[in-house]
Amino acid sequence: MQAIGLQFVDWVIILFYFAFIIGMGFYLKRYTKSEEDFFLAGRRNTAWVAGIAFLSANLGALELLGMTGNTYKYGMYVAHFYWIGAIPAMLFLGIFMMPFYYSSRIKSVPGYLKLRFDEKTRVLNGFAFAIMTLLVSGINLYAMALVLHTFVGWNWDVSMWASAVTVAAYVTLSGLMSAIFTEIIQFFLIWFGLFLVSILGIVEIGSLGEIMRRVPEAFSKLWSNSGDPTQNGMMITWAGIVMGLGFVLSFGYWTTDFLVVQRAFSAKNLRAARMTPIIASFFKMAVPFIVIVCGLIALVLAQDPNSGFALMSDGGKVNYDSALPLLIARYFPRALVGLGITALLAGFMAGQAGNISAFNTVWTYDIYQSVFNKKASPKHLLWMGRAATIVGIVISVATAYWAKSMPTIMDYMQAIFSWVNAPLFATMLLGMFVKWITPAGAFWGLIAGMGSSFTMYLAVKFEWISMSAVTFSNVASDMAANFWRAWWAWLICFVVTIGVSLFTKKKPEAELVGLVKGLTPATVGEPVPWYKKPAFFAVLSLIVFALLNIYFW
Amino acid sequence: MTGDVKKMKPIWFFVGLVLLVMGGVILAAGLVDLIARVESRTVLAKLHPRIWWGGLMVLAGAIFVLTNKNATVE
Numbered sequence: 001m002q003a004i005g006l007q008f009v010d011w012v013i014i015l016f017y018f019a020f021i022i023g024m025g026f027y028l029k030r031y032t033k034s035e036e037d038f039f040l041a042g043r044r045n046t047a048w049v050a051g052i053a054f055l056s057a058n059l060g061a062l063e064l065l066g067m068t069g070n071t072y073k074y075g076m077y078v079a080h081f082y083w084i085g086a087i088p089a090m091l092f093l094g095i096f097m098m099p100f101y102y103s104s105r106i107k108s109v110p111g112y113l114k115l116r117f118d119e120k121t122r123v124l125n126g127f128a129f130a131i132m133t134l135l136v137s138g139i140n141l142y143a144m145a146l147v148l149h150t151f152v153g154w155n156w157d158v159s160m161w162a163s164a165v166t167v168a169a170y171v172t173l174s175g176l177m178s179a180i181f182t183e184i185i186q187f188f189l190i191w192f193g194l195f196l197v198s199i200l201g202i203v204e205i206g207s208l209g210e211i212m213r214r215v216p217e218a219f220s221k222l223w224s225n226s227g228d229p230t231q232n233g234m235m236i237t238w239a240g241i242v243m244g245l246g247f248v249l250s251f252g253y254w255t256t257d258f259l260v261v262q263r264a265f266s267a268k269n270l271r272a273a274r275m276t277p278i279i280a281s282f283f284k285m286a287v288p289f290i291v292i293v294c295g296l297i298a299l300v301l302a303q304d305p306n307s308g309f310a311l312m313s314d315g316g317k318v319n320y321d322s323a324l325p326l327l328i329a330r331y332f333p334r335a336l337v338g339l340g341i342t343a344l345l346a347g348f349m350a351g352q353a354g355n356i357s358a359f360n361t362v363w364t365y366d367i368y369q370s371v372f373n374k375k376a377s378p379k380h381l382l383w384m385g386r387a388a389t390i391v392g393i394v395i396s397v398a399t400a401y402w403a404k405s406m407p408t409i410m411d412y413m414q415a416i417f418s419w420v421n422a423p424l425f426a427t428m429l430l431g432m433f434v435k436w437i438t439p440a441g442a443f444w445g446l447i448a449g450m451g452s453s454f455t456m457y458l459a460v461k462f463e464w465i466s467m468s469a470v471t472f473s474n475v476a477s478d479m480a481a482n483f484w485r486a487w488w489a490w491l492i493c494f495v496v497t498i499g500v501s502l503f504t505k506k507k508p509e510a511e512l513v514g515l516v517k518g519l520t521p522a523t524v525g526e527p528v529p530w531y532k533k534p535a536f537f538a539v540l541s542l543i544v545f546a547l548l549n550i551y552f553w
Numbered sequence: 554m555t556g557d558v559k560k561m562k563p564i565w566f567f568v569g570l571v572l573l574v575m576g577g578v579i580l581a582a583g584l585v586d587l588i589a590r591v592e593s594r595t596v597l598a599k600l601h602p603r604i605w606w607g608g609l610m611v612l613a614g615a616i617f618v619l620t621n622k623n624a625t626v627e
């Protein structure tokens with residue numbers, strides 16, 4: 001494929017964006033005086049700011065390209081990632097978990113583990129999270145350079161280093177605040193830069209109904225063909241979707257991954273913190289109107305020999321990720337191309353900044369202060385946060401070069417989440433809602449959950465066991481294996497945590513006040529009318545969620 | 554933030570600036586090509602998406618900037 005050509009006006013838009021976000025970093029540095037300013041954006045964000053940042057931290061360009069390509073490959077089933085694979089977990093976080101997180105004034109998710117359990121559980125999770133974050137960050141960086149090289153024809157090294165240096169500059173200057181600012185700007189750029197692709201695609205084909213009529217029937221359904229894995233593109237049953245994706249992977253990611261939860265910690269009060277994931281849930285439900293619709297448009301166009309549209313192929317293998325860039329090239333004239341590329345770049349860089357700002361916090365508080373320098377002053381911690389940002393970026397770049405040398409590295413992304421987040425969700429769930437869970441139970445449960453998930457991954461990868469032993473089905477995709485492995489890791493962590501807790505020493509109840517349900521006084525916030533309460537918005541979100549699932553059943 | 558520190562502009566002001574500038578460039582490019590009768594080879598070019606989409610971005614950006622130009626946050 002010929003690279004998308006950029007003209008002068010496209011470069012004006014792209015360079016304006018780079019200059020703007022570096023300028024934002026310098027502007028915000030004036031307001032970054034303390035460690036809390038740097039790591040938690042001063043805890044002064046409104047629910048809307050924190051909510052959009054919460055969503056945007058997850059809405060990277062890798063996700064946009066990957067999910068559009070996955071829709072081309074799997075059809076409507078990809079919408080499960082946005083609806084059942086996100087909304088219940090986000091609402092659970094806002095309604096049930098946030099009071100424990102926010103009220104304990106912790107600075108990170110591992111920080112909660114220290115208060116609820118002990119130091120060793122915190123350090124274990126801190127290290128696992130730091131490694132996972134840098135791996136994901138490097139893979140993001142690699143993917144970005146790959147996309148820019150493939151579709152825009154930019155030099156691989158130059159595009160990677162330019163983005164890495166830009167992110168390092170603005171996160172080092174003002175920490176989480178500048179990460180959140182760029183995430184919000186990215187959110188608007190993605191909608192203005194990419195929703196137009198959906199609109200023009202619908203106009204070209206005729207209507208959304210026409211698109212649904214022209215895709216294969218198995219690709220236009222959400223649930224009605226989930227009873228038999230051979231009848232849907234993802235080769236998975238409803239049980240795998242509900243338990244693996246809807247419960248374990250989704251709750252594991254949205255309620256415990258510090259990358260997203262950190263945005264809620266930056267809210268100005270408890271109500272704003274609880275509203276953060278609830279507001280984000282409405283926007284999350286809307287994202288399929290870009291990625292799913294674009295994926296289906298690409299599929300319809302590719303089936304029509306008169307459209308002149310075909311996905312790229314590399315050595316005879318279809319490149320599904322090319323769907324969105326090819327649609328941009330099809331519909332966008334000069335200047336709009338610049339906007340579309342900027343939206344993708346903004347997504348990549350905001351995702352990178354999100355990873356790095358979460359890494360510098362966990363490194364500084366949960367590893368450096370906890371293990372190496374317990375008496376560090378606030379000023380020293382602020383310095384360490386900035387240093388960790390630069391070191392984190394350098395390690396990410398090294399990881400990106402490593403990823404470049406391993407062609408199948410992208411497959412590891414979901415696998416990494418199932419190693420770390422899935423078991424952690426069992427620990428958090430038991431820790432917050434069962435008061436007799438012990439520090440030893442939590443620690444050994446986490447070890448067992450993470451270890452078993454990793455072992456299962458290796459066992460299937462190197463064919464020590466058949467994939468059907470994990471998925472209960474003779475036909476299964478890699479995605480289905482990830483869902484099921486996450487479920488088993490969660491279950492093993494859950495059972496081991498309970499089992500060990502039955503025989504080990506409990507923490508005194510006085511130390512668990514504010515951290516565990518049943519030992520925490522009912523939260524009394526500012527009195528607000530019923531229509532401003534988080535529960536009301538959560539019910540609204542659930543209604544929209546139910547309607548979408550029924551409509552596309 | 555303490556009182557002696559200059560107050561910060563809200564993020565919405567900066568969102569408005571970005572949309573205003575980018576939308577303005579896109580709208581201008583669309584108008585220039587329309588006036589100069591430059592043929593675009595993209596699909597649906599006859600709908601002139603840069604003009605109405607760029608115009609929408611300018612409008613959204615102007616609303617964000619104007620409603621937040623005097624606003625500050627703690």
